[in-house]
Amino acid sequence: SGQELYGQDSDPALAALTALRLALSTDAAVRIAAGDSLRADARTGLRADAALCHPPFNERNWGHDELAYDPRWEYGFPARTESELAWVQHALARVRDGGTVVVLMPPAAASRRSGRRVRADLLRRGALRAVIALPAGAAPPYNLPLHLWVLRRPERAPAQPGLLLADTGQFAGEGRGGPDWRSVRETVLDAWSAFDRTGRLDERPGPARCLPVIELLDDDVDLAPARHLPPPGATGDTGRLTEVRERLDETLRLTAELTPEPPAAKSAAPRRPLTTVGELARGGALVLRTGTNAGHARVPLLTDHDVLTGTGPSGTLPEGDEEPVLTEPGDVVVPVLGGGSVARVIDDATAGAALGRNLVLLRPDPAALDPWFLAGFLRGTANHRRASSHASTATRLDVRRLQLPRLPLDAQRGYGDRFRALDEFERALRLAGRLGEQLVRGMYDGLTDGTVAPG
Template structure:
C-alpha cells in the first residue's frame, strides 16, 4: 500500500479534462513532468502532490477538487490484499459521526494528532453502535469488522488526513451527499462487480409497494431499493458481500434523519439468499428485488427439495431469475406484494414456461410492465417489472395487467430512445403507477377492472395466457394504438414539415461571393498583417479567451428527477441540438462550476465539426458541462462568438488541431488557429456563420420530422386506418 496518494495517466487526464494521449505528450515534451513513483512500465503511477503542482504551474488546473483529494486518500488506504471497498467503509463511518454527532467531531478536531489518533476510533465505534445497534455495528459485515476502521485502536497520519478532508466535504455537501459521491466513484471503478439500481427505478418499485411496514430486499447490494423507503420502515436485506452490505447499512443510516430514534430499523445480513436464506420462515409486507441475472450456478442441484418451490416445481438450471421470483414470493405475507426488475427474456424463455404457468394458476402474478431501455442496469436492455401478490385463502382473482411503458406515448411513432439519461422518469412513473393502482384497487375491492388502453395496457385473463409458450411479454398482448392522432394528426405533421421547409433560406443566399484576392496561406506568420493567425492557446494567455474543459463531467441524474437541479449539457445534446437530458444536484455542484452564459461557445472534446453559440437559438444559458465538452468564453470586444464558432466548425480547424489516441481523435482546443481580423470584420463573417448554422439546424429538424411523418403514415397504412393518396 503506498504511503501517499498516487495517480495513473488515465486519472491525470481526468483531472485535467484531456485525453490520455495529451498526458503522454506532456511526458515527452516537458522534462519537468513528474517521474513515476510506482506502477509498471505500461501503467506507471505518479505522486498526486507532484502532479497537482505541475498542472497548476502549467495553468491546466486551478486547484484539485476536494472530492478528488478525498478519493485519492481512499485509494491510498486500500489494502491490495483486502476488499477494495474497505476504506470506503471507514470513510462512511467518519461521515456517520458528522451526521449523528457533529458536536463530537468539533471537539475532537481541536485535539492534537496524537490524541485524535486514539480518541477518534472510539468515537466512531460508539456512533456506529448507537445508530445501528450492537448487531449492526459489531457483526462480521459491520463497519468495524469489514472496513478495519478501528481494529488497531490507532489511526495513522493518512487516515487522520482523510478524516479532516471528509469533514470539509461534509460541510460543503452534507455527510449523506458526500458518501453518495464516493459511492458513485467506487461504482464507476468497479462496474463488473457492482450494478447499482438507479434511484429513479428504486423510487418506482417503492411506490408500487405502497405503505409497507416491513420490507425485504434479498439482493441488497448498495441498498438502493431500501433507501427509497421511508426511514421509519422496518428494512431487512441480505447480500453475499459483507463489505458491500456494510456500505449499504452506512448509506441507509446517513440518509435517515439525525433525529430518528436509534438504533435505526435496519437488519442486513450476509450470505447467499438462495443457498443460505437468512430469513427462513419469515414473511414481510413487501419484497423488492433486482436480482443478479443469468446465473448458472445458483444452487439448482442442492435446492431440489426446497420448500420455496410451489408443488415441488424446481426452477430450471438456466432460470435463476425465476428462482429469485419464487424466493421473494415465499417471503411475502399472504396479500403482501413482491416487485422485481427482470430481463425481458424471463417472460418468454421456453425453459421457464411451467414456472410461469404456476404463477398464473395460483393468481400470484398480477402485472408485467415493460420498461424502456436505460431504466436500470444493464442499461441497453428494456427490463420488465413483475408485480406479484402472495395468494390469500379464498382469493380467486386470476387476471394479469399487461403494461407497455417502453414507448414514449401510446400511438406515437417515436420509439423511446435507449440510454440512462433518456428515460422520461416523471412520465414513466405516472404511466406505471396510475395503471397499476387502478388495477390493484379493482382486484382488492372487487370493483370493475379499468378499461383497456390500446398501445399502453390491457387486462388479460390468466387462462388466456396458458398455452404452449405462456409468453408474458406485454408487447404480445397489448393491442396497438391508433397511429398518431389519425388523419388529423398526420395532417398536422405534414403542415409542420411544410412550414420548416418553407422557412429554409434560399441556398443561393448562403453562397459566398468573390474574395477579391488569393486565399491566405495556411500557417502564415503570427504577425498582425494579412494572412497572420493566432492560436486559441495564445488568446487564453493574453486574457481574451477563457477555456473550461469538463473531462468526465460531474455525476448527474436524468432530467425530471430533480426539478431544482442544474441542467447538464452533454456532447450528445450538443451534437443533436436537443435539450439537456440530465441535471446536476445544486448541492453537489462544486464551487466555481462554470455555467453557460450568453455568447459562450461549446465544442465537443472529440470534435466532429460541431460548435454552438449559447443563446436564444442555441444551447441554453445557465447549464453545466457534461462529459467531454469544452466551453470557450471570448471577450466580445475582441473576439466575436459566431466568428469563433464558425472557424471551429471548419474542416481545417478539425484537421490541424486534431490529436490522436489509440482509437479516437480528439480536438486539441488550444491548437485551433484563427485569422487575425478586426472586430468589425469578425462580426461580418460571424453573421454569415450564424446564418449557415441556422440553416443546418432547420435542416436537422425537418429531417427528424420527416422521419416521424414517414413512420406514422407507414403505420397507418399497415393498420388499415388510412387510405393511400391518389396517384399523381
C-alpha cells in the same frame, strides 16, 4: 420513524455508497450488507413490506448448480439461462404475505421459452400482477425498452386472476432529451391504481389493459405487453398524420429559406494570424472547464450524446463531492471523444445544466470573443484533425490545440452571424428528418392497420 431499510449488493463499495446515500436521505434505520444475495443471502429471515430489485441481466453463473434445492424456488427451479427469474423468486421470498415486489427486467424474460414454466406458475398463483414496458432509454442498456414486473406475494389464490399489461414506448423521447417521464408516470399510475383497487381495468383505448390469466397460459406464456396491446393509435391516426405533415411542410419551407447561398468563386485563402484555445485561456479571453462525474446539484446533466445530437440535457447527475460545472448562455461546449467536428453554443433553454463527462466548456469574454465565431471555427474539419490524437479504439480531441484567427470583435461578429445561420439550418434539417420518419412510420402503420386508405 420506526421504518427499516435493508439491502444487499455483491460489490462492497456499492453497498457502502448505498448505505451512505440512504442514511443522508431518510430517517429510517439503514442496514446494507455486502455479498451475493443469491448464494450468501444476509437476510434469510426477513419478511419485508416491499422489495425493489435491479438484477444483473443474462448472468449464467448465478448459482444454478449449488442452489438446485433452495426453498426460494416456490414457483419452479429457474433454468441456467433464467437468472432474472431466480431474482424474482428471491425478492418474493423476502416479503411478507401481501408484500409488493418491483423488479426491473430485460424484455426477453417475458417471452423466453426456457422460463415459461416459472412464468405460468407466477400467473396461476396470482403472484405476478403487472408487466410494464418502459420507453427505450429508461435505464442501461439504453437501447432496450426494459420491463417492470410488479409482483405481490399471494395471501390466497385469486378467484379470477388477471394481469395488467402496459406499454409506455410511445413516450420515448423524439430527440428531446429522453423519455417523457411525466406521461409515463401518469399512464402507469392511473392504470395500476384502477387495477390494484378492483382487480380489473375497464376496456378503453390506451396503452394498458387487463387480461385474464387463462388467456396467457398457452404454450408460450408470452407476457410481453407489445404482443397483447394494439399499437399506439397516434402513429396511424389520420388526424395525427395530418398534423405531422403540416409540421413537416412548415419545416421544409423554413429549411429552404435557411439554405445557405452558394459560395462565390473560389479565391485564395487569406493569410490570417492564428491563435489557439490554450493561448486564449492563458490570456484571459476565455475560461476553460471540463465536465465532472458527479456533484451535489439537483440539475439536469448535459451529456456528450446530447451535444452530438443537438438535444436537450438528458442525463442525471450522480451525487458526489465534486463541484459541478453549470452551463451559462453563450458558453461553447465541445465533446472530446468520437472524432466528430462539433461545438455547441449554449442557449437559454440549455443554460443551468451540469456539464457531463468527456465535454469541455469554453466561456468566452464577450468583450474579446464572439461565441458563435468561436464555435464555428472550432468545427473546422482540418482544425479537428490537427488537434486530435488517435488511440487503438478511439480519437481524443485536445481542445487547447484548436486554432482560430485573431480578428477584431466586429469582424468576428460577421463570421458569428453566418455560423449562427448555419446552426439554424442544421437544426431545421434535423427536425425535418425526425418529422419525415414519423410520417413514413405513420403511413406504413395506417396502411397496414386499415386506418389509411390506399387511394
